[in-house]
Amino acid sequence: EHRRAGGLPTVGLAYRLACSSSRTLLGEEGLGLLAEIADDAAPTDDDAVELHAEVAALASELGRHDEARERWLQIAQRRTDGLGEAMALLEASKAAYQLGQAEQAIDYIDRARRTEAPDELLALDLDGQQAAVHLWLERRTDIGRSLASDVGRRARALATRAHGVDGLDRRARRSYIN
Numbered sequence: 001e002h003r004r005a006g007g008l009p010t011v012g013l014a015y016r017l018a019c020s021s022s023r024t025l026l027g028e029e030g031l032g033l034l035a036e037i038a039d040d041a042a043p044t045d046d047d048a049v050e051l052h053a054e055v056a057a058l059a060s061e062l063g064r065h066d067e068a069r070e071r072w073l074q075i076a077q078r079r080t081d082g083l084g085e086a087m088a089l090l091e092a093s094k095a096a097y098q099l100g101q102a103e104q105a106i107d108y109i110d111r112a113r114r115t116e117a118p119d120e121l122l123a124l125d126l127d128g129q130q131a132a133v134h135l136w137l138e139r140r141t142d143i144g145r146s147l148a149s150d151v152g153r154r155a156r157a158l159a160t161r162a163h164g165v166d167g168l169d170r171r172a173r174r175s176y177i178n
Contacts (some may be wrong), residue, residue: 011047018054069095073169082117102137127151
């Protein structure tokens with residue numbers, strides 16, 4: 001707030017705050033301020049692009065899934081790389097899931113698949129998300145169980161290839177746990 005009032009750059013500081021392990025302590029007021037800074041930043045600013053993603057993640061953590069979904073969709077539109085777009089759509093699907101919006105959640109998954117980002121972890125995450133939607137929102141347990149079982153098998157194979165969970169990098173470990 002002081003930097004903004006003084007006309008000083010705020011994106012870098014906002015990004016550091018948004019990445020903090022204690023960021024949820026900022027609450028909804030802090031989320032609002034970070035969102036304003038992200039929205040006011042130049043779209044070409046590299047830190048601003050990352051700030052938008054952290055604001056969307058914080059919105060999810062604070063239970064503001066409607067805001068998170070909208071922000072992830074905006075991020076997906078701004079991404080120029082297929083993987084970045086697909087990952088933003090996956091996060092939008094997770095927010096829609098939290099809102100109980102099965103049709104939208106599946107639509108975002110389908111859109112993410114159409115980016116054709118060749119990534120084993122993304123495919124695993126998308127299938128896991130789709131299994132969750134089938135199981136818990138649509139109550140299509142036969143399809144959901146089958147897909148969840150396949151996802152579990154693939155995740156275990158991933159860990160085996162890495163010589164155990166400890167051999168996985170951060171992103172792969174998160175996919176494995178999910």
